[in-house]
Amino acid sequence: xxxxxxxxxxxxxxxxxxxxxxxxxxxxxxxxxxxxxxxxxxxxxxxxxxxxxxxxxxxxxxxxxxxxxxxxxxxxxxxxxxxxxxxxxxxxxxxxxxxxxxxxxxxxxxxxxxxxxxxxxxxxxxxxxxxxxxxxxxxxxxxxxxxxxxxxxxxxxxxxxxxxxxxxxxxxxxxxxxxxxxxxxxxxxxxxxxxxxxxxxxxxxxxxxxxxxxxxxxxxxxxxxxxxxxxxxxxxxxxxxxxxxxxxxxxxxxxxxxxxxxxxxxxxxxxxxxxxxxxxxxxxxxxxxxxxxxxxxxxxxxxxxxxxxxxxxxxxxxxxxxxxxxxxxxxxxxxxxxxxxxxxxxxxxxxxxxxxxxxxxxxxxxxxxxxxxxxxxxxxxxxxxxxxxxxxxxxxxxxxxxxxxxxxxxxxxxxxxxxxxxxxxxxxxxxxxxxxxxxxxxxxxxxxxxxxxxxxxxxxxxxxxxxxxxxxxxxxxxxxxxxxxxxxxxxxxxxxxxxxxxxxxxxxxxxxx
Amino acid sequence: xxxxxxxxxxxxxxxxxxxxxxxxxxxxxxxxxxxxxxxxxxxxxxxxxxxxxxxxxxxxxxxxxxxxxxxxxxxxxxxxxxxxxxxxxxxxxxxxxxxxxxxxxxxxxxxxxxxxxxxxxxxxxxxxxxxxxxxxxxxxxxxxxxxxxxxxxxxxxxxxxxxxxxxxxxxxxxxxxxxxxxxxxxxxxxxxxxxxxxxxxxxxxxxxxxxxxxxxxxxxxxxxxxxxxxxxxxxxxxxxxxxxxxxxxxxxxxxxxxxxxxxxxxxxxxxxxxxxxxxxxxxxxxxxxxxxxxxxxxxxxxxxxxxxxxxxxxxxxxxxxxxxxxxxxxxxxxxxxxxxxxxxxxxxxxxxxxxxxxxxxxxxxxxxxxxxxxxxxxxxxxxxxxxxxxxxxxxxxxxxxxxxxxxxxxxxxxxxxxxx
Numbered sequence: 001x002x003x004x005x006x007x008x009x010x011x012x013x014x015x016x017x018x019x020x021x022x023x024x025x026x027x028x029x030x031x032x033x034x035x036x037x038x039x040x041x042x043x044x045x046x047x048x049x050x051x052x053x054x055x056x057x058x059x060x061x062x063x064x065x066x067x068x069x070x071x072x073x074x075x076x077x078x079x080x081x082x083x084x085x086x087x088x089x090x091x092x093x094x095x096x097x098x099x100x101x102x103x104x105x106x107x108x109x110x111x112x113x114x115x116x117x118x119x120x121x122x123x124x125x126x127x128x129x130x131x132x133x134x135x136x137x138x139x140x141x142x143x144x145x146x147x148x149x150x151x152x153x154x155x156x157x158x159x160x161x162x163x164x165x166x167x168x169x170x171x172x173x174x175x176x177x178x179x180x181x182x183x184x185x186x187x188x189x190x191x192x193x194x195x196x197x198x199x200x201x202x203x204x205x206x207x208x209x210x211x212x213x214x215x216x217x218x219x220x221x222x223x224x225x226x227x228x229x230x231x232x233x234x235x236x237x238x239x240x241x242x243x244x245x246x247x248x249x250x251x252x253x254x255x256x257x258x259x260x261x262x263x264x265x266x267x268x269x270x271x272x273x274x275x276x277x278x279x280x281x282x283x284x285x286x287x288x289x290x291x292x293x294x295x296x297x298x299x300x301x302x303x304x305x306x307x308x309x310x311x312x313x314x315x316x317x318x319x320x321x322x323x324x325x326x327x328x329x330x331x332x333x334x335x336x337x338x339x340x341x342x343x344x345x346x347x348x349x350x351x352x353x354x355x356x357x358x359x360x361x362x363x364x365x366x367x368x369x370x371x372x373x374x375x376x377x378x379x380x381x382x383x384x385x386x387x388x389x390x391x392x393x394x395x396x397x398x399x400x401x402x403x404x405x406x407x408x409x410x411x412x413x414x415x416x417x418x419x420x421x422x423x424x425x426x427x428x429x430x431x432x433x434x435x436x437x438x439x440x441x442x443x444x445x446x447x448x449x450x451x452x453x454x455x456x457x458x459x460x461x462x463x464x465x466x467x468x469x470x471x472x473x474x475x476x477x478x479x480x481x482x483x484x485x486x487x488x489x490x491x492x493x494x495x496x497x498x499x500x501x502x503x504x505x506x507x508x509x510x511x512x513x
Numbered sequence: 514x515x516x517x518x519x520x521x522x523x524x525x526x527x528x529x530x531x532x533x534x535x536x537x538x539x540x541x542x543x544x545x546x547x548x549x550x551x552x553x554x555x556x557x558x559x560x561x562x563x564x565x566x567x568x569x570x571x572x573x574x575x576x577x578x579x580x581x582x583x584x585x586x587x588x589x590x591x592x593x594x595x596x597x598x599x600x601x602x603x604x605x606x607x608x609x610x611x612x613x614x615x616x617x618x619x620x621x622x623x624x625x626x627x628x629x630x631x632x633x634x635x636x637x638x639x640x641x642x643x644x645x646x647x648x649x650x651x652x653x654x655x656x657x658x659x660x661x662x663x664x665x666x667x668x669x670x671x672x673x674x675x676x677x678x679x680x681x682x683x684x685x686x687x688x689x690x691x692x693x694x695x696x697x698x699x700x701x702x703x704x705x706x707x708x709x710x711x712x713x714x715x716x717x718x719x720x721x722x723x724x725x726x727x728x729x730x731x732x733x734x735x736x737x738x739x740x741x742x743x744x745x746x747x748x749x750x751x752x753x754x755x756x757x758x759x760x761x762x763x764x765x766x767x768x769x770x771x772x773x774x775x776x777x778x779x780x781x782x783x784x785x786x787x788x789x790x791x792x793x794x795x796x797x798x799x800x801x802x803x804x805x806x807x808x809x810x811x812x813x814x815x816x817x818x819x820x821x822x823x824x825x826x827x828x829x830x831x832x833x834x835x836x837x838x839x840x841x842x843x844x845x846x847x848x849x850x851x852x853x854x855x856x857x858x859x860x861x862x863x864x865x866x867x868x869x870x871x872x873x874x875x876x877x878x879x880x881x882x883x884x885x886x887x888x889x890x891x892x893x894x895x896x897x898x899x900x901x902x903x904x905x906x907x908x909x910x911x912x913x914x915x916x917x918x919x920x921x922x923x924x925x926x927x928x929x930x931x932x933x
Contacts, residue, residue: 040797041795041796042795042796044901047795072722073744077721078721078798081800082796082798082799086797089900089901089902092900092917093900150742151742153926153929154927157926158925182930185929186926188932213932241607241608243604243630281635284633284662285635287661287662288661291660292660315694315698316781316816318694319697460907
C-alpha cells in the first residue's frame with residue numbers, strides 16, 4: 001500500500017508540475033512585459049521603483065529580459081536595453097551588494113550563451129559598473145578573441161583591482177594577444193609592476209601604438225629594467241616628439257623615480273634632458289625636466305602656475321572674517337627663523353641648508369581659530385604646525401604640534417599612530433592615506449575651539465577630537481604635554497630639516513563665537 | 514630667420530610691436546607689419562563646421578588641417594587656400610616642427626587625447642568646449658600642459674568678453690558687485706530660460722539606431738577612436754554627435770561650459786568645485802542622451818548652481834544672495850546698483866588674446882586649470898544623470914565620496930589602442 005500511495009503522489013506531481021510551471025512562466029512573461037512597457041520612467045523615484053520590481057522578478061525574469069536584447073539592425077530592443085542598463089546603474093550603488101551578485105551572474109551567463117558580439121559587448125559594458133573578481137576571471141578568455149578583445153579588456157580595466165592586474169599581466173604573456181596595447185594601457189593605469197618583462201618584449205613590436213603603450217606602462221613600473229629601454233627609445237628619437245611618446249615616458253619614469261626616493265636616477269634623466277633639449281623641437285622636454293628636478297632640489301615651481309588671486313581671500317572668506325597671514329611677497333606677519341624660511345614664487349619655503357631649519361611663528365597669538373593653509377611635501381619631508389605655542393621651547397610639548405609628514409616614506413614605516421601626518425603629536429592620532437602624492441599641493445584646515453581640535457585634509461576630516469582627557473589624565477605617548485593647558489599662543493611652522501612649501505595661509509579668530 | 518629660432522624671436526620681441534590686429538594684412542611693410550615668417554602658425558584638427566570656423570580666427574596663419582572625413586578635409590583646404598596641407602592622422606600634424614598652435618575642434622571624446630599629445634609635442638593649444646569627456650581626462654590634460662610649459666585656451670569666452678546671454682552685459686560689472694560682498698554670501702545662481710539661457714534639449718539622441726553602411730569619405734573607426742564601437746549611423750557623427758553619451762552630453766555638453774565657466778569665475782571657485790550634485794530627470798538611455806528637469810550643484814560654503822531645465826522657478830533671479838539679487842537683463846533690487854558698481858574696483862586684469870599668451874608665456878584668461886574645473890561641473894552632471902542618483906564629491910581629491918561605481922566613471926577605459 002505504501003508503495004502504491006507514493007506512486008500515486010509521484011504521478012500526481014508529474015501531472016501538476018508542467019501545468020504549474022507553464023502557469024508561472026506565463027505569469028512571469030506577463031510581469032516582464034508589464035514592467036518593460038513602463039520604460040523609460042519619468043523620474044528618479046519611479047525609475048528606482050521599477051528597478052525594485054525588476055529585481056523581484058528573480059533570476060528567471062532577469063534572464064527573460066536579457067534574452068530580448070538583439071543585435072543592432074534586427075529589431076527594436078529599446079525597452080529591454082533601458083531595463084538592463086538601468087538595473088546595472090541601480091545596483092552599482094552602495095548597499096546593493098547582494099542583488100548585485102545575482103545580476104553579475106545573470107550577465108555572465110548572457111555573455112557566455114549569446115553568439116552575437118554586439119550583444120556580448122552590451123552585457124560586458126554592464127560589468128564596468130557592477131563587475132567584481134568573478135567577472136574579471138570570466139572575461140579573460142574573450143580577450144583572446146580579436147572581435148571582442150577590446151570590450152573584454154575595457155571591462156576588466158574598469159573593474160580594476162588586484163585580480164584585474166593579474167589577469168591582464170597573464171594575458172600579456174600570450175604573443176598572439178590581439179589587443180596588447182589596451183592590456184598594457186590597463187596595467188599602466190594601475191602602475192603595475194608585475195609584467196615588466198612582457199612590456200619590454202612588446203616594446204620591440206613594429207606597431208607604434210603597441211610601442212607607445214609599452215613605453216607608457218614601463219614608465220609607471222618603476223622597474224630598473226625599464227630605464228635602459230626608455231632611455232634608448234628617447235635617444236633614438238633624438239628627444240623629439242613622435243607618436244610612441246618615448247621622451248614623455250622617460251620623463252614619467254623620472255617623476256616616479258623621484259616620488260619613490262630614487263633621486264639619483266631622477267637627477268640623471270633630468271640633467272640629460274636639460275642638456276640635450278635645446279632646440280625648437282625639444283625645448284618642452286627641457287621645461288618638463290627642469291620642473292621635475294626643481295621639485296626635489298628647490299627653485300620653486302613656475303610662478304605662472306600660481307593663480308594671481310592666490311593670496312587674496314575669497315569673498316566668502318572675507319565676509320566670514322578670515323584674514324590672510326601671507327601676502328606672497330614678504331614675511332611681515334611672521335617672526336622667528338627668517339633665514340631658513342624664505343619667500344619664493346609666492347610661497348613660504350623652508351630651506352634647512354640656509355639656516356638652522358627652525359621655527360617660524362605668527363606675530364599674533366590665537367586662542368580659538370580656524371587656520372587654513374596649503375603645503376607641498378618633498379620625499380620624506382617632516383615639519384609641523386605649532387598651535388597655542390610660545391616662541392621658545394619644543395612646541396610639541398610646550399604648545400601643541402599638528403604633524404606635517406610624508407607618511408609614505410620608508411623611514412617612517414614604523415612610527416606610532418600618533419606620529420603620522422595630521423596627528424596632534426603624541427596626543428590624538430589622525431586618519432592616514434588622505435595626503436596627495438608627494439610633490440602635489442595639499443589643503444588643510446585646523447579648527448581649534450577650547451579643547452576641541454578638528455583637522456581637515458584635502459576635504460576629509462582626519463582628526464576630530466578633544467584634548468581634555470589627555471590634558472587631565474595623560475597622553476598616548478606618556479610624555480609630559482604641559483602645552484595642552486595653554487589657552488592661547490602663536491601658530492607656527494616647526495622645521496625638522498626638510499624642504500616644505502607653504503602658501504595661501506589664512507586665519508579666522510573664533511574666540512568670540 | 515631659421516625655423517629653430519623663430520618662436521624664440523617672437524617671444525623675445527616686445528609683444529606690442531607684433532601687429533596682430535593693428536594694421537590690416539594687406540598693408541605691406543611699414544611699422545606694425547609682421548612678415549609671414551614671424552607670424553604665429555596653427556594647425557586645425559577636426560574641420561567640420563566648427564573647425565572650419567577656426568581657420569578665420571585672427572592673429573595666426575593656418576598651415577595644416579586634419580580630418581578623418583575626406584569631404585571635410587577637402588572643403589577646409591579649399592576654404593583656407595594657399596599652402597595648407599591636409600592630414601588624415603593628427604599625429605602627423607603634431608610632428609610638424611613649424612606649427613605653433615594646435616586647434617582642436619573634434620568631438621569631445623578626442624579632446625583629451627589630442628590635447629595631451631599636443632602638449633608633449635611642444636604645441637600650444639586652443640581647444641573647443643567641453644574641454645574633456647571625462648574628469649580623469651581633464652586631470653591628465655592639466656598635468657601635461659603644465660609639465661611641458663604649454664599655453665592652453667579653452668574656446669568659450671564669456672568670463673572675459675561679450676554680452677553674457679540673459680545678463681545683457683559682460684560679466685565684469687557682476688563680478689565687481691559680487692566681489693564687493695554687496696550681495697552677501699552664500700550665493701545661488703539659476704541658469705534657466707527665466708534667467709536668459711537655453712538648455713538646447715534638441716540635442717537628444719535617437720533610440721535603437723540601425724546600422725548603415727559607412728560613407729566612403731569617412732574613416733569611421735578613426736572617428737570613433739577611443740570610443741566604444743557601435744555600428745555606423747549618420748545620427749552619431751558630424752553635427753549630430755552631441756546626442757550620444759559616448760562622444761558628448763547633449764545640451765549640457767554643448768552649452769554647459771559656456772554657461773557655467775563664468776559662474777565659477779563669478780563665485781571665485783576656479784580652484785575648486787561643488788561637493789554635491791542632485792538630479793531630477795527621467796530614466797536615461799544607455800546610448801542616446803535624454804532630457805532632464807533640474808540639476809543642483811552645491812559648494813562646500815553653501816553656494817548653489819541650479820540648472821532649471823523646465824523653467825520651474827518663474828521668478829528666479831540669475832544670482833541671489835542674502836543681501837541682494839540680480840535678475841535677467843541686470844535688473845537688481847539693490848538701489849543705485851549702477852552707481853555702486855561704478856565706484857567699485859575693477860577685477861584682476863586677464864589676458865584675453867591667445868597670441869599674447871603664446872608670445873609672453875602668461876596664462877590665458879580661460880586656461881587648462883580653470884577650464885578643467887568648469888568642465889568638471891558638466892561631467893559631474895553627466896555622471897549623476899547616467900547613474901540616476903545624487904552624488905557627493907570631494908573637489909580637492911577630485912573623487913566621489915562613498916560611491917565606487919561613480920568613481921569608475923571618472924576615468925573610463927578607451928578602445929584599443931588609445932590611451933591618455
